[in-house]
Amino acid sequence: MRLEFDEGTLLVRDAPDTVPHVEWDDRVEEYRTQAYRYRTLREWAGDWSDGDDQATLSDGFTHTVEDTARNYPDLALTPTLQIEPRDYQQAALDAWRDHDRQGTVVLPTGSGKTFLGLQAIADAGVSALVVTPTIDLMNQWHATLTNAFGEQLPDGVGVLGGGSHEITDLTVTTYDSAYRYIDEYGDQFGLLVADEVHHLPAPTYLQIPEMTIAPYRLGLTATYERADGNHDRLEDRMGPVVYREAVDDLAGDFLSEYETIQMSVELTAEERTEYDEEYQLYRDYVDSHDFDLWKEQGYQEFLKRTSYDPQGRRALIAKQRAERIARTAAKKLDTLDTLLKRHHDDRVIVFTANNDFAYDISQEFILPCITHQTDTDERTEILERFRTGEYSMLATSQVLDEGIDVPAANVGIILSGSASKRQYAQRLGRILRPTDDRQPARLYEIITADTMESYVSQRRRQGVAT
Structure with a gap:
């Protein structure tokens, strides 16, 4: 039996009729299956990790299994900074190992999912592809991977996306770029790391795990469940949820203590x-x-x-x-004015539902503003000034909800948002990174009474902090 990678699929040549998960392809008169079945087929055939081997298959006969599908190298990496993992990070890594290095870890924003990803890359010992939802996150991962492993990689850390097309043994990309090219590169990585893995069940993105042979897979997210229920598709493509911690489990010891405060205003x-x-x-x-x-x-x-x-x-x-x-109720802005004065010594993020309202807030209160329309250089400069304290407050729409490392924020003010529990959890996560002064973080919701906002707020808060 011979395995060949063919444009995001596996050709299974000279296979017995008992081979699982395959369909007959009349065009080539051979069996074919999706690339992600690679590990399953090797396990069915024998020791999938050793290349060519003699294996006694489930049909009772001994066959030679020739594996030409694998085109990924072993990769021995050690993080440059030897940081001791936190207890829950070590437990998550152990759980992932115990599940044959396949599965998703659910950890709150700010709890060190990227660090866990570095540990998994070092542990797997094979080439790795890291997939992220945005260019900003791709750049963050690239910087982190370069700092951790760059000196050990002759060709450096590759980038696929944002105008770059460089594939190396350790490559970071976006979901959009991975979808376009995974049929070409799906045989070149032994580990697939999907950051913010809840994006993966989208119909197009789901082809990313389906069209790669990577036997090791790690999903990372703070918010696994999707409103459409399509997170169920992840178990077959990425493995099950192997470890989970909630915000309240880590608050105080590893994340900031926090309180959420809902404030109600009346319409005129x-x-x-x-x-x-x-x-x-x-x-x-x-x-x-x-x-x-x-x-x-x-x-x-x-x-x-x-x-x-x-x-x-x-x-x-x-x-x-x-x-x-x-x-945009007038009394919301009055309440916002009060809160900004109260927290003038804190690092405050004001969250809105759309760009127009974020710009209105920025103009009204003279705050720097980040939206999807803000270019990368300006966004980087604003966040750096926020980190150093030159800016103590900023306004944003939804672009900072997910993934972007927002330094030092300890107060969030939600002026408007969706009913999504995910959005609420992500906004809470923006302010939970521990700081030296250990002051409790605060997340305010300003809700207009007796309007649709009351119902929206109730739905998004259900079960988030438990």
Whole structure:
């Protein structure tokens, strides 16, 4: 039996009929399967780690298994800085090893998932591909990997994405770039590390683990579960959740102590009249069609109808207007002013739901602002000034919710956001990195009373800190 890597798949030549997970390909008159079945096939055939071997297969016959699919090298790396892992980091690494170096680790933001990734790369001893959701995270990983292993790699740490196309034995990339090229490079890495692995179940991104033969796989995230339930797809492609810690398990010892404070404000009389009119128009339409808007399918059906139903379109506009009134309520800004004065000696991040509101806050309160529109150099400069204390406050939309290493923040103020538990947990994680003064972190939510925001806040807070 011969295994060949072929554009993101495995050709299984001269295979017995008992070989699992394969389908007959009439074009080549051989069996074919997805590349991620590589390890399963080698385990079925015998010792998958030794290259060519004689193996007694499950059909009772002895066959020669020729493995030409593997094109990844062994890689002996030792982190330059020998830092003792925290107890939970060591426990997570041990759990991953115990699950044959396949699976996902769920740890709160700020608890050292990247450090765990470095330990896994050193432990696996093979070439590795690190996949990240954004260019900013890719650059952060590249800097970290270079500091940890760069001197041991003759060709350095490779980069695939952001205008770079350099593949080395240790390469970092984005989900978008990996999706484009994984059929070409899927045989060149023995370890796949997926940072923010909850992104992976998207239909296109799921091809990344499917089209690589990597026998070792590590997923990292603070928020594993997805609203659409598609996180269930990860177990087959990446392995199960092998270790999990919640925010409250680590707060105090490894993360900052924290408290969440919800503050409620009222609409002005004029805002209330306009809000009620718009909201009622929206609700009347939804109720007449019996949409379940808290389920993704129900909301998608609502949006679909708005594309061809004029009344539905007006209902959508009414919903957006009502949300904007609640989001930008005048008394919210008064409360924000009070909080910024109260925390003038702290490092404060003000979170909003969209770019326009973030820019409005930036202009009103003279705060530096980071959104998806902020270019990389400017973003880097703002975060560096925030780290050194030159800037003590900044406003942002959703770009800092995930992954970006925000230094030294200890106060978060949510002016608006989605119902996503993931977004809430990530925003909480922005302020939980431990600091020398060990002061408790605070996360404020400013909610407009008797509006949709009350329900949104309730849903996103459920179960996050337990």
